[in-house]
Amino acid sequence: MPIRVLMFGWELPPFNSGGLGVACDGLSTALAQQNIDLTFVLPHRFPINKGGFRLVFADDQPSDWSNQSPYLHPTSSPAAYIRDLLLSVRRYARNARRIAAENPHDLIHAHDWLCFPAGISAGQVSDRPLVSHIHATEYDRSGGSGADPIVYSLEKQGLDEADAVIAVSNFTKRLLTTHYFQPASKVNVVHNGIKTEEFGFESPSGTDILDPLKKAGYKVVLYVGRLTMSKAPDNFIRAAARVLEYQPKTVFLLAGSGEMESQVISLAARLGISDKVLFAGFIRGTLLHQVFRTADLFIMPSVSEPFGLTALEAVASGTPALISRQSGVSEALSHVLKVDFWDIDEMVNQIVSVLSHPPLHDALQANGRKEVKGVSWAAAAAKTIEIYKKVLRKN
Amino acid sequence: MSALCLYFQVHQPYRVRKYRIFDIGRSHEYFSDSSPRLSNKTILNKVSEKCYLPTNNTLLRLLKKHPQFKISFSLSGVLLDQLQEFAPAVLDSFKKLVGTGRAEILCETYFHSLSFIYSPVEFTRQVNLHKAKIKSVFGLTPLVFRNTELIYSNSLAERIAKLRFKAVLAEGADNILGWRSPNYLYHPPGHPKLKLLLKNYRLSDDIAFRFSDKSWSQYPLTAPKFASWVNAVNGGGDIVNLFMDYETFGEHQWADTGIFEFMDHLPGEILKHQDNYFVTPSQAADKLPSRGELDVPFYVSWADVERDLSAWTGNPMQDDALSKLYALEKLVLRTKDSELIADWRRLQTSDHFYYMCTKWFSDGDVHKYFNPYDSPYEAFISFMNVLSDLKLRLSTKISKSEN
Known part of the structure; x- marks a missing residue:
């Protein structure tokens, strides 16, 4: 019986602005190839098709994508920009409850703070364990000072509520233990891969x-x-x-x-x-x-x-x-x-x-x-599956 | 009857300091870094304390205790220079060992270089320089040669025969021996009088590499156990050649592994068997016959599992650095500038090219352990920057002498 994973992401290529979309795509494809029954959720409808895993769009409205990416040049003032982004994040979380009810799953996997509220809401509906995956923190983005307090608190909540945390490096793991007070034993390091x-x-x-x-x-x-x-x-x-x-x-x-x-x-x-x-x-x-x-x-x-x-x-x-x-x-x-x-x-x-x-x-x-060639998504997926199994054994 | 021949290699390079492009044309100090990993003085003092001094003491005691016990050393010229500069007490203790008359000193290239491969003429010069150094430090003339890292081939033997050595050391590599045993003396094609002593790499590496390896089936290795393996050769060989880096004692195998206790008991255990006796390489050459001709048309060495030249040559950085360094030979020597010539020669030490080796870099094995640089690439960068400065000095010198 394959493990059923409900995964919350924010973007996928070619509708991506940076590494987050690329990483989600690489990991999801490799997970599907290793017999994971994967449902990948995006906040909005995008005209894309992916082989290997199911795509679900949380909001049927096509998105004005370029305004919804935290990684692009903000078009408005930073404060207004964050405010707009937060509205989308909250809407995503509301829709996640319905999606959790409609898509049976064994565990939830959410990528970065944009998707943490969605992951948490889904878990409240299905009572399944949550794996929070950190690709970047507000601490990195702000260069160590001037972190947005709302973003930080959403990150912290996503980490605190998770049954297991995945960090993309030991570098990030250290950051999560020192600045987000996560116990080291809860944070697993899974390096990203590449489709060479x-x-x-x-x-x-x-x-x-x-x-x-x-x-x-x-x-x-x-x-x-x-x-x-x-x-x-x-x-x-x-x-x-x-x-x-x-x-x-x-x-x-x-x-x-x-x-x-x-x-x-x-x-x-x-x-x-x-x-x-x-x-x-x-x-x-x-x-x-x-x-x-x-x-x-x-x-x-x-x-x-x-x-x-x-x-x-x-x-x-x-x-x-x-x-x-x-x-x-x-x-x-x-x-x-x-x-x-x-x-x-x-x-x-x-x-x-x-x-x-x-x-x-x-x-x-x-x-x-x-x-x-050895830094592959297959290796990243294999490690991720070990983490899934560990979480499922505990629950 | 089985002879036991112990030879220890004693060598430390002048490591190239972190030398950046900004230093080119500004600083001609290539070999003095204050960081602990690259400071030659710090490293020499550390190795002296952990290895040279305690091992010399142990051996001196053993030589006094067992009148039949014998050993041999090869000390590179650059090591002797550093001992004279940083640790004269250590040099004195080596002199004491030699003073017993039962510690033979071998000859090698002064700069522990790969010169035989790149410039046989320079090779001969460095052999003669080393000979003179040994004469001036220990008052004796070495009779047996060993090349850098036991690099050997027919053509090396040819040159060594011309230089009138009586014996030469080499790795007892399987690919040159075939069915034959390393426990006999051989001779190179065309030179029946030049004796070839081959390292018994199994028994040597049992001490040098496996001594503290807890996953090894023979762990822990004791002196009686090792002596029984040597005894087993009796009847199946004339000699067992144990060749290894001197730093095995206390540096590669730390004191807490029991390596010193092992050495302390080894001569006694070996001599318990009445057929066993110790020889130095030149005594072996005098006493034992060659059992046949050994044809070695290609290079062998004692490095890595490959036992070839691939630890120092073959990747694009190593080949570039070596060819550019040796290309300067004629110009550098023509200046007759002793400092320039010494710097050029210190850059020839094989360790510099070993540090540029990328063969096993990601596996974090022995190459990484012995590399004072963060990566082979950084080793190459400092080396090439130094070479640029050397070239600059060279062209200044040449244009001055032309005017």
């Missing part, structure tokens, strides 16, 4: 947008992620300015948008390197894959990164990665360069070295691609 086949290395599709630059002998250093404080795009620019003293034929490409965009642009101007910094905005799909493949080095300078899926994507694309030690993904990868986020000197040292020594690039590329 989607980041084909040999299959260049279409003309590369960066081809002219590469042909002119430029190296490309890449940043992918929201332009937000916790991801430190400003440090990327500061490092860039110093790398250019050693390697003037380098371009620094930022793929992503966010509230720090204008700040980052003016920083580049102030440092006199605007001509070497390119802003691609938020990109996805084929274009993103191309950019990954073309880059000579990917950098994730985050101050606080619960996991950091983009690092896996870079390495799977055959791009060496330099990642912050303050990230979850640094626990899963050995064949990458690692640096403390505050150590811009060391960042510059390593970037220049990769650009100057092709054998270093090649060794990181070859070993990284081999290693990343």
Whole structure:
């Protein structure tokens, strides 16, 4: 008898703004392949179809999706934005009661604070155990200060009421035990995985947008992620300015948008390197894959990164990665360069070295691609199923 | 009759400090780092305290107690330099051992380098430098050679024969021995007078690697048990060669594993069997006949399960670093600048390339344990930055001499 899981998520690709949707998709697909009877709930109707598991839309109204993602550039003031978001979260929780009654299940699995109220309401109806999955906390998003108290309390409640907690890294687990007061024994670490086949290395599709630059002998250093404080795009620019003293034929490409965009642009101007910094905005799909493949080095300078899926994507694309030690993904990868986020000197040292020594690039590329194959969603799903079984035995 | 030959390798490299691009052209101090993992002085003092001093004391006591007991060492030139600089008392205790007349000192490349593979001419220079160093420190001329990490092949034997050594040490690897036993002496093709001593890797590694392994079926290893294994060779061999890193005692196998007690009892247990006796490598070469020619057309070493060169060469970083380093040979030597030449040679020490090995990096095994850098990539980065600075010094020197 397969375990029946009612899973509450917020987004799925291609209607996603960041890692949460990608992770939910990867994990759900792998769980279904390992004989989990999965019902995946989304807050609104999206025109998508998924193989392997059932999709349920909590609200039949099609969503104005771009306004409902906490990870996109807010269109209104932060306070108004959070208020709108909270309304959606509460509506999702109300609808969850009906969904719980209509869809028989053995346990509930909810992803991040946006879905915790839904998970809790569903549990009140079915009296089944709750697994709360943390992909990112308000603590990460706010860079450690100025956390939104309402969001924090929803996170805390979701964790407190859970029968088991899944954290995407030991890095996040430490955060949950220190800042959310969760007992360590309750928090299980399940690293994210990657669908390596989607980041084909040999299959260049279409003309590369960066081809002219590469042909002119430029190296490309890449940043992918929201332009937000916790991801430190400003440090990327500061490092860039110093790398250019050693390697003037380098371009620094930022793929992503966010509230720090204008700040980052003016920083580049102030440092006199605007001509070497390119802003691609938020990109996805084929274009993103191309950019990954073309880059000579990917950098994730985050101050606080619960996991950091983009690092896996870079390495799977055959791009060496330099990642912050303050990230979850640094626990899963050995064949990458690692640096403390505050150590811009060391960042510059390593970037220049990769650009100057092709054998270093090649060794990181070859070993990284081999290693990343082992960081799979199948492994993540297998660990998750062990947690399901443990919770069900206790209940 | 079965002879027992003990040889201990004593070596510490000059580890390259954390050297960043900003240091290029500004600092020519390559080997002095203050961090505990990279400070050569700190490491040497730690190893001296845990291994060299207590083991030397144990051996000195044993030599006094058992007049038939004999041992041999190979001390790299860079280790001797560091002892002179940081730990003269340790050097004195090695001199005391040699003073007994029953501790033979072997010859190797001064810089514990891979020079034989990359520049046979430089190799010969380093062998002669080491010979001279041994002469000046211990007052004797070594007669037996052992190459870095027991790297060996026919072509090495060829060169060693030309340099008039009487014997050379090598790994008793299965792929060169085939059905033959490591417990006899052999000779390389074309050089019947050069004796080849082969490491009995099973018995050697029982001490060096498995001694404290609780999952090993023979755990715990005692001196009587080990002596019985040596006795079992009697009749099936002329010699048992136990070759290992000296750091086995107290550093790889900590004191609390009982390794010192084991060593304390070993000579007595071995000598209980009347047919057993101890030899040094040169005595073995004098006394025992070669039992046949051993053809080794490719390199073998004592490293890893592969017992080949793949711990130091073969990945793109190692090959790049090695080829760029040796490409400077002629220019560096032509400067006659002793500091520049010494730095270039210290960079040849095999450990630098071992640190760049990615073979087992993710498994967290012995390579990781012995790597003072966070990753093979960081080892490569510091090394290549240093090499850039060395090149800069070189070109300044050359342009000065041309003007």
